[in-house]
Amino acid sequence: MKVIAVRDYKEMSQTAAKTIIRLVKEKPDAVLGLATGGTVIGVYDELISDYARNETDYGHAHSVNLDEYVGLSSDHPQSYHSYMNEHLFQHINLPPEHCHVPQGDAEDPAQEAKQYDQLIAELDGVDLQLLGIGRNGHIGFNEPGTSFSSHTHLVELTASTREANARYFTSMNEVPTHAITMGIASILKSKRIVLLVSGEAKAAILAEVLQSDVTTSIPATVLKMHPDVTVIADQDALQVVRQKGLMEYVHD
């Protein structure tokens, strides 16, 4: 796992966006694994402004999103599908039929999860998976304790994850209790992974991930088992890493 230190959120977003743009130029039919949440919005903003300037062509690319809330239809304003439309899909020429997000209102979420894995396999896997990290170390919606052999599956969200995401809903009662998420094994199949960590709120978990052995109690530690993971962390997120003298893990 290679950790790159950047100045701030802007530089983190630009660095990740450049990696994605380079990949799409080298491999126009690349499969991009995308994430939602606050951390990755800056990356999408960078992709959109690059698209406006350079017309980077996404016409042959595909995207697969990590997760979706169970019970929300794709056009529900708080669904991850709507988030992706708002923050990326409607601004670039990624064909709508190439944009995949699990269907949150599927009648049988377990079946939907199975089909999602099949779809990823049919696309020949994810070329680059973009990830954020939860304050408890979750990746996708794989909460602590999730088996490393999990494929796309139905999960019950922890109270802390629901609280962290409550900011997008008008009340805590509206925050869905379950989600469909790509599993740890599905994420590890990606050819390349870029994990973004920004802000003080993520400083403790970043230090824990770097320090800890691989353990299901901190799902992101599993990334140490993947051969091509780049963590891009800003100075605020590196505060605890610095305090604990763990800078040996970090490159500038």
Ligand SMILES: O=P(O)(O)OC[C@H]1O[C@](O)(CO)[C@@H](O)[C@@H]1O
């Ligand atoms: O970027 P945020 O909003 O801190 O969220 C961290 C992670 O948690 C999730 O919101 C839940 O999976 C992810 O989408 C995100 O990568």
